[in-house]
Amino acid sequence: MATQNIYILAIESSCDDTAASVMYNGKILSNVVAGQSIHEAYGGVVPELASRAHQQNIVPVVHEALKQAQVDKSQLQAIAFTRGPGLMGSLLVGTSFAKSLAYGLNIPLIDVNHMQAHILAHFIDEEGSKKPPFPFLGMTISGGHTQIVKVNSYFDMEVIGETIDDAVGEAFDKSGKMLGLGYPAGPEIDRRAKLGNPKAFKFTKPKVDGLNFSFSGLKTAILYFLQRETKANSNFVEDHLNDICASIQYTIIGILIEKLKLASKQTGIHHIAIGGGVSANSGIRKALKEGEGKFGWTTYVPKFEFTTDNAAMIAIVGYLKYLEGDFADQSITASSRLQI
Numbered sequence: 001m002a003t004q005n006i007y008i009l010a011i012e013s014s015c016d017d018t019a020a021s022v023m024y025n026g027k028i029l030s031n032v033v034a035g036q037s038i039h040e041a042y043g044g045v046v047p048e049l050a051s052r053a054h055q056q057n058i059v060p061v062v063h064e065a066l067k068q069a070q071v072d073k074s075q076l077q078a079i080a081f082t083r084g085p086g087l088m089g090s091l092l093v094g095t096s097f098a099k100s101l102a103y104g105l106n107i108p109l110i111d112v113n114h115m116q117a118h119i120l121a122h123f124i125d126e127e128g129s130k131k132p133p134f135p136f137l138g139m140t141i142s143g144g145h146t147q148i149v150k151v152n153s154y155f156d157m158e159v160i161g162e163t164i165d166d167a168v169g170e171a172f173d174k175s176g177k178m179l180g181l182g183y184p185a186g187p188e189i190d191r192r193a194k195l196g197n198p199k200a201f202k203f204t205k206p207k208v209d210g211l212n213f214s215f216s217g218l219k220t221a222i223l224y225f226l227q228r229e230t231k232a233n234s235n236f237v238e239d240h241l242n243d244i245c246a247s248i249q250y251t252i253i254g255i256l257i258e259k260l261k262l263a264s265k266q267t268g269i270h271h272i273a274i275g276g277g278v279s280a281n282s283g284i285r286k287a288l289k290e291g292e293g294k295f296g297w298t299t300y301v302p303k304f305e306f307t308t309d310n311a312a313m314i315a316i317v318g319y320l321k322y323l324e325g326d327f328a329d330q331s332i333t334a335s336s337r338l339q340i
């Protein structure tokens with residue numbers, strides 16, 4: 001096993017983005033993502049269409065990642081891939097591709113947990129990047145997950161809170177759908193929230209004990225609110241869209257910050273790192289920064305391109321596992337419900 005000049009190719013295909021990245025000694029040389037616009041027409045990801053699109057995208061995306069990195073596949077020391085969690089059909093495309101390539105090149109294969117990767121994205125070696133010290137609290141907020149994780153070391157992580165129903169990204173996307181916004185609605189709600197009044201409308205926060213989350217009640221509250229208001233004024237949504245978006249975002253962020261405060265109090269840990277698609281949200285980024293002054297936190301927010309699904313985060317986990325000699329063999333299979 002080479003211990004110097006480590007080139008790793010990483011592949012991510014857990015949901016609706018096909019992504020590949022080449023990493024050299026912990027530094028990103030390329031980070032290519034092909035999104036799948038086909039789902040927009042359906043207002044959500046259609047699993048069967050996602051796996052077919054992955055099949056079409058995977059070869060060109062991997063080629064592009066190698067080309068941008070100016071690396072030939074003969075230089076690679078290992079292939080890392082997302083084993084789970086995610087959509088089974090989508091995961092199978094990346095898993096089979098990675099296994100075949102590692103077999104063909106006769107180099108190690110490294111399986112990566114997607115949720116660990118969202119957290120470990122903070123360890124990508126970048127100019128000016130700030131790495132959290134262990135132990136720290138990781139909060140993964142995405143379209144499929146909402147978790148608070150106590151991170152003791154790279155591979156010793158403990159989930160101390162999670163959603164009991166919808167993920168926070170789903171709360172954004174489903175609210176957006178009710179407002180007639182496209183999929184995914186998170187970025188559009190974020191954009192409109194900046195133009196609206198966050199206190200224009202009030203939504204009750206769910207009452208869930210401890211560090212767990214619930215977002216399905218909020219969805220219902222928004223639905224009833226919209227039904228009531230549009231009965232009185234059929235143009236209510238058009239007339240107040242920015243205020244509605246700002247109020248929804250304000251409520252969601254309030255829920256996240258409340259649980260982080262509790263987690264920090266219970267564990268005595270003040271270093272907080274977020275990851276996952278929703279960590280791109282400008283409101284949550286601002287609220288975390290404010291938490292530094294208000295609650296004595298030190299917060300870590302990934303670079304924008306490492307927030308939504310990407311292969312650079314898979315590559316860093318691949319690199320850390322490579323250094324530990326932690327490899328998978330050809331009998332490994334995708335696992336849609338893989339836990340942290």
Ligand code: KG4
Binds near residue numbers: 276
């Ligand atoms: O991590 P990710 O790319 O995929 C999953 O693993 O789920 O997260 C996608 C989610 C979607 O729900 C999307 O609406 C949300 O991240 N998202 C945002 C923003 N950008 C993406 N939510 C709120 N504000 C944003 N700026």
Ligand code: ZN
Binds near residue numbers: 118143
């Ligand atoms: Zn994700």
